[in-house]
Amino acid sequence: MFDDVAPKYDVVNDVLSMGQTRRWRKVVVDAMEVTKGQHVLDLAAGTGTSSEPYADAGIEVVACDFSLGMLKVGKRRRPDINFVAGDATNLPFADNSFDASTISFGLRNVNEPKKALAEMLRVTKPGGKLVIAEFSQPVVPLWRTMYTEYLMRALPAIAVKVASNPDAYVYLAESIRAWPDQDHLAAWLQEAGWEKVTYRNLTGGIVAIHRATKPAESGAAGSPNGAAAAIAANKGPVAKLRRNIVR
Numbered sequence: 522m523f524d525d526v527a528p529k530y531d532v533v534n535d536v537l538s539m540g541q542t543r544r545w546r547k548v549v550v551d552a553m554e555v556t557k558g559q560h561v562l563d564l565a566a567g568t569g570t571s572s573e574p575y576a577d578a579g580i581e582v583v584a585c586d587f588s589l590g591m592l593k594v595g596k597r598r599r600p601d602i603n604f605v606a607g608d609a610t611n612l613p614f615a616d617n618s619f620d621a622s623t624i625s626f627g628l629r630n631v632n633e634p635k636k637a638l639a640e641m642l643r644v645t646k647p648g649g650k651l652v653i654a655e656f657s658q659p660v661v662p663l664w665r666t667m668y669t670e671y672l673m674r675a676l677p678a679i680a681v682k683v684a685s686n687p688d689a690y691v692y693l694a695e696s697i698r699a700w701p702d703q704d705h706l707a708a709w710l711q712e713a714g715w716e717k718v719t720y721r722n723l724t725g726g727i728v729a730i731h732r733a734t735k736p737a738e739s740g741a742a743g744s745p746n747g748a749a750a751a752i753a754a755n756k757g758p759v760a761k762l763r764r765n766i767v768r
């Protein structure tokens with residue numbers, strides 16, 4: 522499906538998000554707090570739009586995606602970026618390879634998102650950061666109703682006019698509705714072994730930016746026992762919330 526939408530992916534995104542994606546992407550880059558000389562993994566990078574700000578700032582970014590169609594469009598557009606074909610659930614990188622990892626509007630598309638969270642933990646250095654941008658749940662009820670109407674009615678109608686594969690946008694709307702809310706995703710992060718999990722809502726919760734850190738202690742890095750220890754040690758509000766979540 523992503524191979525089919527690749528040629529017009531970025532233009533269509535801008536239209537359907539009413540120009541909001543640029544602002545959302547800036548918040549992600551600021552949250553990463555990476556500097557020149559550091560190595561960043563941008564997972565499910567697609568055509569590399571989410572990777573560009575790092576490359577532009579002289580930060581070494583690896584744009585990884587499993588859609589060759591997306592990677593081809595990206596490489597043509599930005600030959601200077603290192604595009605790598607790879608599956609988020611079985612990353613082709615050694616343990617502790619990156620100073621920070623990020624995934625924008627991609628985790629929802631991965632078949633086994635919890636596996637991807639574990640893989641990102643494995644390839645990130647101890648003490649390194651993870652930033653996730655993903656569609657989420659608007660927090661104010663009236664805004665939630667209006668947004669749901671937009672998603673289920675207006676968006677597919679606009680997609681018919683501007684997109685080469687409108688069915689992909691029906692999938693987009695349905696996958697957003699089925700995706701866990703902010704607290705639930707935060708609990709998944711803790712479960713995978715990430716610590717200091719926080720999130721920030723953008724555009725009233727249409728998008729949430731989750732931030733987390735890989736535990737610095739040796740032993741916690743990417744091992745199942747370490748992950749369990751990290752969850753047990755986490756006493757924050759999200760850790761409390763986990764106990765009330767039925768999976």
Ligand SMILES: C[S@@+](CC[C@H](N)C(=O)[O-])C[C@H]1O[C@@H](n2cnc3c(N)ncnc32)[C@H](O)[C@@H]1O
Nearest residue numbers: 523565566567571587588608609625627630631
């Ligand atoms: C909506 S695009 C996001 C692209 C980019 N990050 C952005 O912000 O524009 C989602 C991407 O996730 C990729 N994807 C889905 N499942 C994947 C997986 N298991 N491994 C790697 N990439 C995956 C798709 O190929 C697609 O390019």
